[in-house]
Amino acid sequence: MGTPRHHHPLRRRAGQLLGVAALAPAVLLTAQAGPARAFGTVSAFGQHAEHEAITRAALACAPGTRSDGTCFEPRSLDQLAGHKGTFGAVGAPDTDEIVVPAAHCDNADFLATPGYPRDRADATRQLLACITKLQTRFTEGITAAGGTVAADGKVVPGENDLTKDCTFTLGIGGRDKCEAIEGLGRALHGVQDFYSHSNWTDKAADGPLGKDNPPGLDRPAPSPLLTLGTGRPPAASAVPADLTTGCFSLLPLGCARHVQHAGLNKDTGVIDPATGATSGPTTPRGKVAGNFDRAVHAAVADTRRQWADFRAALTARYGKGRAETIGCALTHDAPARDCAPKS
Structure with a gap:
């Protein structure tokens, strides 16, 4: 990756970098080899690169067509969604x-x-912390995107070059297109996880409700809670009384008395990256009443x-x-050729 021309808030401080770098090998191993705790990012260990498939189903241009601004051309989409051997921005x-x-x-x-x-108040605070974090990532992407186009309105070729894949981890600085895509992708990760990790679109299983079978809200998507572009979290009163996400802890009994991530998530199953069609859900909650399918289609719609x-x-x-x-530069694989300034 090239050296950035100026600092963006997306890049972490040097002290944070050292800490993350020291932790990275263990964390990456956990992410790849441990039980899934989010829509999957790899095609192994029970995962099927679910984040990639959702992002492609939502934002890929039709084969052989140029972007009209609503979709991403293949090489640009590779950076956002990931491709074989990479996590992409959405997997970062x-x-x-x-x-x-909160991520x-x-x-x-x-x-x-x-x-x-x-x-309820503490659960709502935790949810709003997630939404605030996603809004921050979203805004970081907007800020970085400004560097893809010069003050005279012309595309900056070096800041949009995708000859090499972007790097989206460990605070490594890079081209402005990469940093814009990173902000968007990290925001999309949390948005997609919201539908997998919460009961927003769910139906509960038959039988008594409880921590192992929380109620389902069976609500449509996109959720009004995730309006990231406003820069303001929703009011606490907007959070449904029975909304829950799962408790996740690396400690064996850390969530013993809670609604647990393991019991609530719809993280894994097969997703067609072209259509978003689903099959073969593998988690207990995902197998109930089409919950995996609903979570995936909600994630596609919100993406x-x-x-x-x-x-x-x-x-x-x-x-x-x-x-x-700028939008043209982010979505096109040859923006210097395709994206003339707009007056």
């Missing part, structure tokens, strides 16, 4: 934020039963919504003409 949190609950919307668990170890909102945020920040050129 599973390389260096695997134990950061995956974990630990906002709640059950309306006496003595539950987390009250499209987030990209539309990202483009709207570009316009709000940079003005219509420059924003259209």
Whole structure:
């Protein structure tokens, strides 16, 4: 990756870098070889690169067609979604934020039963912390995107070069297109995980409700809670009373009395990257009442919504003409050729 011309907030501080670098081998091994705790990022260990498939189903241009701004051409999509041997921007949190609950919307668990170890207010605070983090990532992407196009409105070739894959981990600086895609991708990861890790689209299994069978909200997507482009978290009152995500802990009994990630997630199964069609869910909750399919289709729908909102945020920040050129640069594989300035 080339050296950045200027600093973006997406890049972590040097002190954080050292800490992450020291932790990275163990974390990456956990992400790849341990039980899935998010839609999958690799095609192994029971995962089927679910994040990649969702992102491709949502944002890939039709084969052989140029982008109209709503979709990503193949090489640019490879950076966002990942491809064989890479995590892509959407998978980046599973390389260096695997134990950061807010990156995956974990630990906002709640059950309306006496003595539950987390009250509604605390669960809501945990959820809003996730949404705030995703909004920060989204905004970082908007900020970085400005460097893809010069002040005169022309594409900056070096900042959009995809001869080599982008690097999206360990705070390594890079080309502005890469950094813009990273901000968007990290935001999309959490958005997609929200549907897998929560009961937003779920139906509960038959039988008594409880921590091992929490209620399902059976709500449509996109969720109004995830309007990242506003830069403001939703009001606590907007969070449904029975909304829960799963408790995740590396300690064996850390979530023993909670609604657990292992029991609530819909992380793994087969997703057609062209259509989003699903089959073969493998988690207990995912096998119930089409829950995996609903979570995936919700994630696809919200991924499209987030990209539309990202483009709207570009316009709000940079003005219509420059924003259209920036959007073109992010989605096209040859932006220096294809993206003339907009007046």
